[in-house]
Amino acid sequence: MSITRLIVQLAPIAVSLTLTAAAPAVAQPAHVLVPADKVQWGPAPPVLPAGAQIAVLEGNPSEKGPVTLRLQLPAKYDIPAHWHSMTERVTVLTGALNVGMGDKLDRTASQTLEPGGFVSLPANMRHFAWTATPTTVQINLEGPFDIFYVNPADNPVKTPAGK
Secondary structure (H helix, E strand, C coil): CCHHHHHHHHHHHHHHHHHHHCHHHCCCCCCCCCCHHHCCCEECCCCCCCCCEEEEEECCCCCCEEEEEEEEECCCCEEEEEECCCCEEEEEEECCEEEEECCCCCHHHEEEECCCCEEEECCCCCEEEECCCCEEEEEEEEECCCCEECCHHHCCCCCCCCC
8 A cells, every 4th residue: 555545545534533533622823722621532543453542632633743642542452563654752641551663563572651651653663552451642743644554464444455
């Protein structure tokens, strides 16, 4: 799958998430302030394995510019090996996120980040993540957001061969 095709597939999802899940963050010219009780959660886009929830706090993931989002991941959640074209900065808010580098998810080759833990993943770095318990993370990046699975079979968005 080409980078352009994946970004085009993500664009409507990101716009939808921005308009429905992040109303407090839309059109904030001076600053963004989202009280904890006003964070609006919705299903994560289909480019992530089923079961996660997302809240877009700042920006539009399909557009150029700063993006701040949160993911709620259920227990026993796996994000297979993947990479992004931008640096991804992840802070654990609750639970524990297990992160590793490489071409496949390997629980023995990961490190556990607990609340307050942080990882900065440079563009093009192949990495994976998994949880044992429910976990919430905050992700900061420069949009547009994209994700490329190392093994195309791991991509939850299946596309017909040759397209």
